[in-house]
Amino acid sequence: MGDTTERIGVLGGTFDPVHIGHLVAAADARAGLKLDRVLLVVAGDPWQKRTQVVASAADRLALVELAVEGIDGLEASSIEVERDGASVTADTLEELTAPGRELFLLLGADAVSNMSTWKRLDDTRSLATVVVVERAGEHAEPPGDGWCVEHLTIPRLDVSSTEIRDRLAHDRPIDGLVAPEVVRAIRERGLYTDPR
Numbered sequence: 001m002g003d004t005t006e007r008i009g010v011l012g013g014t015f016d017p018v019h020i021g022h023l024v025a026a027a028d029a030r031a032g033l034k035l036d037r038v039l040l041v042v043a044g045d046p047w048q049k050r051t052q053v054v055a056s057a058a059d060r061l062a063l064v065e066l067a068v069e070g071i072d073g074l075e076a077s078s079i080e081v082e083r084d085g086a087s088v089t090a091d092t093l094e095e096l097t098a099p100g101r102e103l104f105l106l107l108g109a110d111a112v113s114n115m116s117t118w119k120r121l122d123d124t125r126s127l128a129t130v131v132v133v134e135r136a137g138e139h140a141e142p143p144g145d146g147w148c149v150e151h152l153t154i155p156r157l158d159v160s161s162t163e164i165r166d167r168l169a170h171d172r173p174i175d176g177l178v179a180p181e182v183v184r185a186i187r188e189r190g191l192y193t194d195p196r
């Protein structure tokens with residue numbers, strides 16, 4: 001028997017909406033760390049962004065499902081959408097923990113810089129290896145000692161959900177910044193049309 005440990009990447013986010021930066025980060029992490037699968041975990045209630053979130057959890061999840069269709073090893077996860085209450089990473093990692101499985105928490109450098117504000121941060125440390133996904137020129141380390149950390153450099157794609165929402169609110173194109181199926185679904189569902 002060979003090595004049967006299943007290596008699972010977890011990329012959490014608000015995904016409001018999902019864009020190509022998220023997909024490149026997930027795919028590059030999968031290749032760079034030889035992960036079997038990367039789960040794009042949609043925050044049901046992103047408590048730190050509560051006043052900024054625009055689309056419903058159901059819409060954000062549906063868009064991620066469309067975005068990962070046809071990309072090898074990338075999957076949408078509804079685990080936080082189905083759970084009640086604030087989305088806490090340690091709760092999610094705990095739920096994903098299983099014998100023979102190793103978890104890799106994928107975080108952009110901006111997300112790592114914000115980690116000291118997390119709920120259950122100490123528990124997070126024992127549940128997964130943190131993979132700091134750095135866009136060319138960035139560097140970040142989790143706060144405190146004792147973390148298992150890997151660093152991965154990916155190309156800088158200067159796209160954010162904020163930029164996508166802003167473009168849609170001002171009737172500017174999002175083609176190329178967002179997967180074509182996602183562009184279509186955003187239009188069909190009438191999302192992000194109000195200026196904020």
Ligand code: ATP
Binds near residue numbers: 013016107158162
């Ligand atoms: P917002 O503009 O609303 O802050 P966002 O584009 O940053 O949204 P999030 O859902 O907040 O998207 O991000 C989820 C994860 O994806 C975070 O770990 C973040 O660092 C990472 N990420 C966001 N944008 C990019 C990008 N362009 N390239 C690589 N990783 C990204």
Ligand code: MG
Binds near residue numbers: 110160
């Ligand atoms: Mg962000």
